[in-house]
Amino acid sequence: MEWLLILAALVFMFKALEYLLGISLPEALMEIFHASKRKLYEETETAAYANEHKFKLMSNARRNKSKLYKYYSFINDILLDMGWAQVGVTVEGLTVIVLLATILVDLLGALVIKNALVAVLLFIVTYVTFIAALFAFSRHGHMVRKRFLIDAENILCSTISLGLERCISEAVPKIDKSVRAPFLRFLDDVQVQNMPMDIALYTLNRGLGSQFDSFCDKALSLYTVYSQGTEDSFSFNVRNNALEVKLDTLAEDTFSRMSTQSMRAISIVIAFVGFSIGLFPDVRRFYLSPQGIPVLVGYGMMGALLFIYIKWVQSRKPLKRKKDIKK
Amino acid sequence: MNTNIYIGAAFLIFLIFVWSMWKWFWRARTKHTRKQHQQAQTVIRQRVGVADYKKYTEFYTVISHLLNYIPLGRLTADKRNEYSALILNADARHNGRLSIPEEYHVKQWICVGIMTVVLLFLSLISKFFLIAFVLLPYVFGFPISDLRESTSSGLDASMLQFRDFYNIYYAQYMRAKSNLRLQDVITSFKPLAEKEMRGMLDRVECDIAKGEDYALEQWDSRYPDSPKIHRFCVLAGMVSRGEGNVGEAIESFGQELEQEREMYAKQQLKADEDRVDLVCTIFTYAMLGIAVAIYFWLVIKGVRG
Numbered sequence: 001m002e003w004l005l006i007l008a009a010l011v012f013m014f015k016a017l018e019y020l021l022g023i024s025l026p027e028a029l030m031e032i033f034h035a036s037k038r039k040l041y042e043e044t045e046t047a048a049y050a051n052e053h054k055f056k057l058m059s060n061a062r063r064n065k066s067k068l069y070k071y072y073s074f075i076n077d078i079l080l081d082m083g084w085a086q087v088g089v090t091v092e093g094l095t096v097i098v099l100l101a102t103i104l105v106d107l108l109g110a111l112v113i114k115n116a117l118v119a120v121l122l123f124i125v126t127y128v129t130f131i132a133a134l135f136a137f138s139r140h141g142h143m144v145r146k147r148f149l150i151d152a153e154n155i156l157c158s159t160i161s162l163g164l165e166r167c168i169s170e171a172v173p174k175i176d177k178s179v180r181a182p183f184l185r186f187l188d189d190v191q192v193q194n195m196p197m198d199i200a201l202y203t204l205n206r207g208l209g210s211q212f213d214s215f216c217d218k219a220l221s222l223y224t225v226y227s228q229g230t231e232d233s234f235s236f237n238v239r240n241n242a243l244e245v246k247l248d249t250l251a252e253d254t255f256s257r258m259s260t261q262s263m264r265a266i267s268i269v270i271a272f273v274g275f276s277i278g279l280f281p282d283v284r285r286f287y288l289s290p291q292g293i294p295v296l297v298g299y300g301m302m303g304a305l306l307f308i309y310i311k312w313v314q315s316r317k318p319l320k321r322k323k324d325i326k327k
Numbered sequence: 328m329n330t331n332i333y334i335g336a337a338f339l340i341f342l343i344f345v346w347s348m349w350k351w352f353w354r355a356r357t358k359h360t361r362k363q364h365q366q367a368q369t370v371i372r373q374r375v376g377v378a379d380y381k382k383y384t385e386f387y388t389v390i391s392h393l394l395n396y397i398p399l400g401r402l403t404a405d406k407r408n409e410y411s412a413l414i415l416n417a418d419a420r421h422n423g424r425l426s427i428p429e430e431y432h433v434k435q436w437i438c439v440g441i442m443t444v445v446l447l448f449l450s451l452i453s454k455f456f457l458i459a460f461v462l463l464p465y466v467f468g469f470p471i472s473d474l475r476e477s478t479s480s481g482l483d484a485s486m487l488q489f490r491d492f493y494n495i496y497y498a499q500y501m502r503a504k505s506n507l508r509l510q511d512v513i514t515s516f517k518p519l520a521e522k523e524m525r526g527m528l529d530r531v532e533c534d535i536a537k538g539e540d541y542a543l544e545q546w547d548s549r550y551p552d553s554p555k556i557h558r559f560c561v562l563a564g565m566v567s568r569g570e571g572n573v574g575e576a577i578e579s580f581g582q583e584l585e586q587e588r589e590m591y592a593k594q595q596l597k598a599d600e601d602r603v604d605l606v607c608t609i610f611t612y613a614m615l616g617i618a619v620a621i622y623f624w625l626v627i628k629g630v631r632g
Contacts, residue, residue, distance in 0.1 A: 120340050230515050233498050283622060
C-alpha cells in the first residue's frame with residue numbers, strides 16, 4: 001500500500017515539474033548529460049589554454065625543472081606519434097578520457113572484488129597501464145616520424161648560417177609533408193603575426209616533439225646573444241643524431257628481447273593457475289570465493305606492473321640521464 | 328574494526344590521488360595577502376642591512392675561539408679553507424650574504440654536545456648505549472654533509488652539459504685561433520645552460536675581470552675531484568697564453584668526450600637489461616610462489632578433510 005502511495009506521489013511530482021518547467025523527465029536527463037559533457041569539454045579547453053600560456057611564459061631552466069612539463073611533453077610525444085595531435089586532441093583531453101575509462105574499469109572491478117583497498121590500487125594501476133599501452137602502440141609511428149625529423153634537422157643545421165627564418169623558409173620544400181606543418185606555422189607566427197621569438201620557438205618545439213629540444217634551445221641562443229662560432233655548434237647536432245640512430249638500433253633489439261622474456265614469464269604463471277583451477281575443484285572453489293578473487297586480480301596487477309616497468313625503462317633516453325655520470 | 332581501517336585508508340589514498348590530479352590541471356590563482364607582502368619587504372630590508380650580518384659573524388667567531396680550549400676543538404687553517412670552498416660551491420647564505428666557516432664548526436660541536444648529553448642520560452638505563460659513541464665521526468660531519476652533497480650533485484649535473492660547452496669552445500677555437508676569448512664562449516653558452524652549470528660559469532665570469540689565467544686557475548682549484556675540468560683548464564690556459572701547438576690536443580679531447588658519451592650510453596643500455604632481468608625474475612617467483620603456496624595449502628587441507 002505504501003509503495004503505491006510513494007509511486008503516485010512521485011508521478012504527481014514529475015508531472016507537476018513537467019508542467020512548471022516544460023520538460024519531461026527523459027528530456028531533462030538528456031539535458032543534464034549534455035550539459036555536463038559540455039561543461040567537461042569547456043573545462044578541458046580552458047585548462048589546455050591556461051597550461052599552454054603558463055609554459056609559454058616560463059623560462060627554459062624552470063620549464064625543465066617542473067614535473068608537470070615532463071608529463072606534458074611525454075603525453076605530447078605520444079599524441080604526435082599516434083597522429084592524434086594533428087586531429088586536435090590535447091593532453092588534457094587525453095587524460096580526461098583515460099581517467100573516465102579507468103573509472104569505468106574500477107567500478108566494474110569494485111563490483112566483483114568488494115574490497116575497497118584493492119579497488120583503489122586497481123584505479124592507480126589501470127591508469128598507468130593505459131598510458132603504458134598507449135606508449136607501446138606509439139613506438140612504430142615514432143620510428144617513422146623520427147627519421148623524417150632527423151633528416152629535417154640535418155638540413156636545417158647545415159644551412160643555419162643564412163639566419164633562422166630564411167633557413168627554415170628555404171628548407172620547407174625539402175622537408176617531408178608529414179612534419180611540414182609546424183614549420184609553416186612558425187613562419188606565419190614570426191612574419192605575419194609578429195610573435196616574440198621565444199614563444200614562436202616554443203610552439204615549434206611543441207609541434208615537433210622532444211626530438212627538437214636542443215635545436216630550439218640553440219636557435220633561441222643564436223637569436224638572443226650572437227657571437228662568432230655559434231652557428232658551428234649546430235653541426236654537432238648532426239653528429240649527435242648519427243649516434244642516436246646507432247643507439248636506437250641497439251635499443252630495439254634489447255627491448256624486444258625483454259618484452260618476449262616478460263611475456264614468457266607471465267604465461268608460465270597463467271598456465272599454472274589455469275591448470276590448477278581446471279583440474280582441482282577445491283582450488284576452483286577458493287579462487288571464485290570472495291577471498292580468492294582479489295588474489296586473481298593481484299596476479300593481473302603484478303603482470304601489469306611488470307609491463308609498466310619495462311615501458312618506463314624504454315621511455316628514458318640513454319643520452320639524457322643525470323645519474324652515475326663520470327666526473 | 329579491521330575492515331573499517333582498511334576502508335578509511337583506501338578512501339584517503341583515493342582522495343589524495345584525485346586531489347593531486349585536480350590540483351595539476353585546475354590550479355587556482357594564488358592570492359597575496361597584505362601580511363605576506365609586508366613579510367617579503369622585511370626580508371628585503373634585512374638582506375640589505377649590515378648590522379645583522381655583523382652580529383651573526385661576531386657571535387660565531389667568539390664561540391669558535393672559545394672552542395680552542397677544548398682538545399681537538401681548534402679550527403685549523405686547512406679545515407677553514409676546505410669549509411669556505413664548500414660554502415662557495417654550495418652557495419650557502421645567511422640572509423642574502425655568504426655564511427662563514429665558523430658557523431659550521433660551531434654547529435658540529437653543538438651536535439657532538441647534544442649527542443654526549445643524550446648518551447650519558449641513556450647510560451643510566453643500560454651501559455650498552457655507550458657503544459653508540461662509535462657513531463661520533465658521523466655526527467661530527469652531519470652539518471657539512473648537506474653542503475658536500477649539494478656540491479657533488481651540482482658537479483654531476485654540470486658534467487652532463489660539459490660536452491656541449493666544450494663543443495662551443497672548440498667551434499670558436501676553429502674560427503679564431505689566437506683571438507679566442509673565454510668570455511665570448513661563456514656568453515654564447517649561458518642561455519643553453521641549466522642551473523648548476525650556470526652557477527659554475529657565473530663564478531668563472533666574476534674572476535675573468537682579474538684575467539683569464541687567474542679565472543682558469545681558480546676554476547681548477549674549486550673542483551679538485553674532476554679530471555675533466557682540470558684538463559680543460561690546462562688546455563684553455565695554454566691557448567690564452569699562446570704556448571705551443573695545442574690544436575691537436577683540443578681536437579683529441581673533444582673526440583674522447585664523444586667516445587665516452589657513446590660508451591656511457593651503451594653501458595646504460597646493458598645495465599637496463601640486467602635490471603629488467605632481475606625485476607622479471609623477482610615478479611615471476613613472487614607470483615608463482617603465491618600460486619604454489621595456495622595450491623599446496625588447499626591440496627593438504629583437502630587430503631586431511
